Amino acid sequence: MEKERTGLRSLFAGYCRHPTAWDELFDSSGGPHPAYRLLVDGLDQLGVGEFQKRRVSADLVFVNQGVTFSVYADRRGVEKIFPFDLIPRPVAAAEWGRLEVGLQQRIHALNLFLHDVYHDQRIIKEGIVPAELVLGSKGFRKEMAGFDPPGGQYIHVVGTDLVRDAAGKFLVLEDNARTPSGVSYVLENRVVMKKVFPQLFQHCRVRRVEDYPQRLRDALGSVAPAGAQDLPCVVLLSPGPYNSAYFEHSFLARHMGIELVLGPDLFVHDDRVYLKTTQGPQRVDVIYRRLDDDFLDPEAFRPDSLLGVPGLFRAYRAGNVTLANAVGTGVADDKAIYPFVEDMIRFYRSEEPILSKVPTYIGARPQDCAFVLDHLHELVVKAVNESGGYGMLMGHTATREQRAEFHEKVRDNPRNYIAQPVVTLSTCPTWTDEGTAPRHVDLRPYIVSGKSTWVLPGGLTRTALVKGSLVVNSSQGGGSKDTWVMENGK
């Protein structure tokens, strides 16, 4: 009897908003945001019992598909199913439209920045960005000086992380302009959601994401180098099955209709890149590479890399192959450079930035550094060279020892750190063992640039699964939700 009653209970009965954070579904009155009433009511009326059933069938789809992610630090080791929560995170179309324009503006400026720092360096000469932050950036590649990548595009794929502050304003947390991952989960999540909530999906008129592989394929083809074959040969270069994102490499290659290759499958001859095939060597024009710069070419970069292709950078500079993303984009998503992106928009486009960033203190600036050292307990401190949530201090929850450790690190190498006030990320109702409860989320939209720029509607909503945790990264055990850009939201 009790179980029955529980099963019939509406999904959001007893849902308690987070005391301070913005909630993606419910406003301060406790009712749904007007734009999402359709979605909230639809889910609510499903009831807990029915929702549970759909959760089970969704989990089965993931297991069968093998939608996995390796968590390096996890003792259990290799592959885990990427945890997924069925309650979608909505964004109204009008709000999305603003984000889209803001993201395009930002990405365009980053591309111009990259061209500038590898050519005339005007932004440095005019004193907008300090030279040592650019030249000292781990991602800056002096080998790229003077080189014009085909199509003038440096960043073909970028994932820009957005968070919402307590007032509900979207802020840029960081750009990921080297090898951003996660879009395959967006696509797989969507498959599951459509299976599990077909009617709700239709009623909410959610924008399609299935176009992503084709859009990317077209973008890559559009930046083939001069002298490419009539039908440019595009391949995806992966480090292989032992890489944590291999599932995505395989997924994208299949859906884009291109070959997935490993370093040893390619070779360079006469500064041209070839793929070893059973029909003989095949010329390659565009490489979507999911390898760090460091490992791309043992001739040019790390000599011990077995993942790359000897001579690839030579072929690249000779203009015979396009690499997506270009070599050296790491300087643009360097956390030390991040605070200057708004200035880049003003400098290169003479426009005011549409999207704001999270307030940021730059370790390299003595005043900022002093502030950071005094306020560690209130700040999130990040090492500029790390990603995936590693090398981070959550000042407000850290132990005294952890703070002391970071105090020393920052003091010894201030240039390597930035700090931001703790942003109470917005929350979204998520299914937990105790029923629906708020969990912090962020949003990673993906932007594809070839001859033109396209923003994937929605993107990956990453969810911190542990109550109160603000760390959403998959490599730290976070999960995801489907993001619904709703035409029916106002």
Add this chain to the structure above:
Amino acid sequence: MISRVAEHCFWMSRYLERAENTARILEVNQTHLLDFDVPLDQQWRPLLIISGVYDMPGPPEAEAVQQYMTWDPANRSSIAVSVGAARENARIIREVISAEMWERLNYYHLWMQEPAARALYDGSRSEFYNQIRRINQLIHGIADGTMAHGEAWEFFQMGKYLERASQTARILDVKYHILLPTPEQIGTPVDHAHWVAILTSCSGYEAFHKKMRSPLDTGGAVADFLILDWQFPRSVCYCLAQCWKAANAISRRPSGESGSVVESQLADLASWLNRMDIAEIIRRGLHETLTVVVNRIHEIGALIHTTYFDVSLQAAPAPTKRAAAMYQAQS
């Protein structure tokens, strides 16, 4: 297709075929020996020789040889190693093979590591070897029914038939090592029984009798059947022809026209055999002929490697149309 992927397809198939054939010869040797008095030192050693195994530690006694050829990880040709290698190749090309193929092959690989497999081996040796044979048969059956018969599938066929051709030649050659028939022994029941054993190990007993109908010279007839028959699926010539067909499909030449050096070498070997009849083969020496076959198949294996897998720029790069032909979604 990518050379590396083709290479995994080819070797997955070869290893599976190798496992099946090893199980065949072990099984037949065991049952056959139960019936006849063969000198102790000749009972099992020939099997090691035809498998190209020269470094087994200890005397070649029945249990030791079977253990070594079935389970020993130190023996690169053991059944366990072959099944494991097949599964490892399959794992790398999971996107290319069907999900069912992977699932079954993985299942049998894991089964071999469980006590149940060992118990079957100890309790019912014959049934164990039957089970091993069924693994290969099942995987190829699933492949036939669930894989697109494109390049990947052709490489499976190439691996299977190349290995099988070599194995059939080796199985036949065991006669040379077990007994060099003295003129007195030819035609005796012992001699006859050995030929039947060889036929049975190739699953050819019924097919042979349908075709040959109690010939006077059993040995000659069996050798004829297993080398030259153009219909029996384990005969050397049949396997060479199928191997050629696969290579021909890969080079996309009109049927009948040899494109690659692999095709011409396969065609050469087959026509060399076909030019002779069994009487001539026996006159030259059966063992000598089979040795040529095994060696030339080995060379063809090396040619396959340099033609399809170990590709580098020897001549001018491939023209544009070939690049367009590469555009098939990975499936």
